[in-house]
Amino acid sequence: MAEGxxxxxxxxxxxxxxxxxxxxxxxxxxxxxxxxxSFTIEQSETLGLVGESGCGKxxxxxxxxxxxxxxxxxxxxxxxxxLNVGGQQINLLELSRREMRPYRSxxxxxxxxxxxxxNPRMTVQEIVERPLKVHTDQSRLQRQNTVKDxxxxxxxxxxxxxxxxxxFSGGQRQRIGIARALAVRPKLIIADEPVSALDVSVxxxxxxxxxxxxxxxxxxxxxxxxxxxxxxxxxxxIAVMYLGxxxxxxxxxTLYNQPMHPYTRALLSAxxxxxPSRKKEDRIKLVGEIPSPIDKPSGCxxxxxxxxxxxxxxxxxxxxxxxxxGVAAACPFT
Amino acid sequence: xxxxxxxxxEPDYVNSPPTLQVRDLVVSFKVENDFxxxxxxxxxxxxxxxxLGIVGESGSGKSVTxxxxxxxxxxxxxxxxxxxxKLRGQELxxxxxxxxxxxRGNEIAMIFQEPMTALNPVFTVGMQVMETIxxxxxxxxxxxxxxxxxxxxxxxxxDAAKRLKEYPHQFSGGMRQRAMIAMALVCHPKILIADEPTxxxxxxxxxQILDLMLELKQKEExxxxxxxxxxxxxxxxxxxxxxxxxGGKVQEVATVEKLFARPLHPxxxxxxxxxxxxxxxxxxxxxIPGNVPSILQMPEGCRFCTRCSEVIDRCHTExxxxxxxxxxxxxxxxxxxxxxxx
Numbered sequence: 001m002a003e004g005x006x007x008x009x010x011x012x013x014x015x016x017x018x019x020x021x022x023x024x025x026x027x028x029x030x031x032x033x034x035x036x037x038s039f040t041i042e043q044s045e046t047l048g049l050v051g052e053s054g055c056g057k058x059x060x061x062x063x064x065x066x067x068x069x070x071x072x073x074x075x076x077x078x079x080x081x082x083l084n085v086g087g088q089q090i091n092l093l094e095l096s097r098r099e100m101r102p103y104r105s106x107x108x109x110x111x112x113x114x115x116x117x118x119n120p121r122m123t124v125q126e127i128v129e130r131p132l133k134v135h136t137d138q139s140r141l142q143r144q145n146t147v148k149d150x151x152x153x154x155x156x157x158x159x160x161x162x163x164x165x166x167x168f169s170g171g172q173r174q175r176i177g178i179a180r181a182l183a184v185r186p187k188l189i190i191a192d193e194p195v196s197a198l199d200v201s202v203x204x205x206x207x208x209x210x211x212x213x214x215x216x217x218x219x220x221x222x223x224x225x226x227x228x229x230x231x232x233x234x235x236x237x238i239a240v241m242y243l244g245x246x247x248x249x250x251x252x253x254t255l256y257n258q259p260m261h262p263y264t265r266a267l268l269s270a271x272x273x274x275x276p277s278r279k280k281e282d283r284i285k286l287v288g289e290i291p292s293p294i295d296k297p298s299g300c301x302x303x304x305x306x307x308x309x310x311x312x313x314x315x316x317x318x319x320x321x322x323x324x325x326g327v328a329a330a331c332p333f334t
Numbered sequence: 335x336x337x338x339x340x341x342x343x344e345p346d347y348v349n350s351p352p353t354l355q356v357r358d359l360v361v362s363f364k365v366e367n368d369f370x371x372x373x374x375x376x377x378x379x380x381x382x383x384x385x386l387g388i389v390g391e392s393g394s395g396k397s398v399t400x401x402x403x404x405x406x407x408x409x410x411x412x413x414x415x416x417x418x419x420k421l422r423g424q425e426l427x428x429x430x431x432x433x434x435x436x437x438r439g440n441e442i443a444m445i446f447q448e449p450m451t452a453l454n455p456v457f458t459v460g461m462q463v464m465e466t467i468x469x470x471x472x473x474x475x476x477x478x479x480x481x482x483x484x485x486x487x488x489x490x491x492x493d494a495a496k497r498l499k500e501y502p503h504q505f506s507g508g509m510r511q512r513a514m515i516a517m518a519l520v521c522h523p524k525i526l527i528a529d530e531p532t533x534x535x536x537x538x539x540x541x542q543i544l545d546l547m548l549e550l551k552q553k554e555e556x557x558x559x560x561x562x563x564x565x566x567x568x569x570x571x572x573x574x575x576x577x578x579x580x581g582g583k584v585q586e587v588a589t590v591e592k593l594f595a596r597p598l599h600p601x602x603x604x605x606x607x608x609x610x611x612x613x614x615x616x617x618x619x620x621x622i623p624g625n626v627p628s629i630l631q632m633p634e635g636c637r638f639c640t641r642c643s644e645v646i647d648r649c650h651t652e653x654x655x656x657x658x659x660x661x662x663x664x665x666x667x668x669x670x671x672x673x674x675x676x
Contacts, residue, residue: 272544285545
């Protein structure tokens with residue numbers, strides 16, 4: 001792990017979406033999509049962010065990359081997102097859209113759907129050189145060469161630069177998205193479900209590519225996914241979210257071998273294994289469904305489904321506390 | 335979950351004849367002036383009490399196979415060009431459209447990946463379950479409602495009498511899939527075809543839905559499931575036997591135990607090796623090079639020859655046979671003849 005301050009520190013991040021209702025579409029309530037979440041990411045490491053739908057993992061990713069304000073009007077955010085670059089510490093959350101511009105090149109995103117995240121009317125050349133136009137003063141010719149190099153680096157033929165996205169398969173499109181993210185030499189890449197839309201045989205190609213690029217350019221990744229095997233494979237550290245709360249975080253190996261939060265335990269035991277001899281009876285079964293974040297349960301948000309819940313769980317919100325094995329879990333009973 | 339009073343019903347491959355026999359099925363789709371085959375001569379059997387997995391990536395023909403069994407291939411542009419599909423000896427491809435309607439729901443039912451698009455958004459869930467009952471059986475509205483409530487309760491929808499009046503958008507993803515299963519099973523079909531039933535669901539919900547499907551199958555004497563999926567881990571946990579498809583052809587057939595212990599086809603080997611695991615951290619994942627070819631550009635010879643790591647000269651020119659190597663195991667690969675693999 002690299003020396004120096006962590007690349008990114010997220011402190012007490014709270015994100016609230018307004019809920020609109022009524023005939024005049026006034027605000028009738030709010031959803032705390034991310035509820036007091038803190039974590040840090042060291043230089044050149046991969047943090048895996050896992051959880052089921054509605055847990056707030058994508059919201060965290062979007063808040064860091066500053067695209068939440070553009071896509072969700074009326075969203076309220078508090079806390080700190082501190083980026084340490086070039087000896088400076090900047091709170092990304094305080095920056096306006098204009099102030100963010102010079103820092104955008106440090107934080108880039110790769111998206112889930114390789115079909116909707118590439119503009120169908122732009123050629124691959126135009127797509128990949130777009131960030132170069134905005135963030136650098138490279139000449140036309142320089143940009144063309146950079147794009148060629150990038151395409152080669154992500155495993156596409158440079159001749160493909162003049163083609164349009166529809167001419168490519170899902171895996172190839174994801175490579176184009178990766179080339180675009182790499183163009184401005186970012187420090188941090190936030191990958192939101194980058195392989196979940198791909199076929200199994202193509203998925204491993206893209207995962208390997210991301211790992212190779214990390215080594216080559218010293219990249220730091222926040223890898224958001226719901227697939228627990230993919231997350232384990234790629235991450236150094238893992239953070240587990242449930243209904244907007246951070247329930248557990250720690251070193252990937254320890255967290256997977258000795259999960260401390262009952263939700264993490266249930267989640268890991270529900271993952272199907274490619275091993276027909278495994279006994280399914282050992283599985284921890286969760287009853288019921290993930291509640292809607294609009295009416296989040298009181299106290300520990302997991303208590304209505306928790307197999308070891310006690311009375312106090314519905315009253316007190318447990319803080320993340322460090323356990324003996326080094327992971328931090330928000331459960332006082334493990 | 336097997337409890338003491340329900341005996342586990344296992345498939346009997348020796349004494350009972352197969353419920354469903356698919357032979358040399360060919361399905362083609364008209365594309366401009368060409369008729370590429372999405373499914374190209376596939377054969378398999380489904381036995382009573384069996385859970386059969388059909389595994390493949392996009393474009394392998396797995397979903398087209400299931401639609402062909404239901405005779406739901408959109409025609410035109412699609413067409414079941416050749417082959418035979420027999421349900422307990424009766425040829426499904428010869429019967430009239432009206433007779434086929436009786437087979438669907440009563441004999442063979444299907445559930446789909448995306449329950450939101452499979453359910454009708456403008457009717458309540460209750461109306462849709464009741465419609466299924468009243469289409470197939472001559473019962474009164476009240477009786478149908480009673481049966482619908484009973485069925486929704488069985489699939490684990492709490493407060494079914496109230497939720498009967500709700501619309502699909504008021505259900506969560508897992509609940510919609512439960513409602514789909516209720517609709518599919520309400521007339522006690524002998525075969526349930528589940529096409530990626532849990533792909534759109536979260537992990538913990540996926541485990542619940544798979545358990546529910548298996549539990550309901552156990553309660554129905556002689557019922558079987560065809561599970562179509564891309565997820566090998568789901569297959570390992572739920573199926574008895576697996577059919578691996580690639581490029582519209584069956585590449586390997588085996589029991590799950592044999593397939594996962596010792597895959598024989600290079601494609602199956604590659605797929606299993608490229609899976610990340612939650613137990614051991616591999617330095618690097620194995621990859622199958624290249625992309626899944628489109629049905630318009632299938633290579634000559636073996637369909638997998640352009641991506642195979644063990645390819646030999648013959649593979650580019652000559653299509654391998656599906657070799658039967660005993661114990662119900664079949665592999666489509668030249669290497670078996672060459673004696674390198676078998």
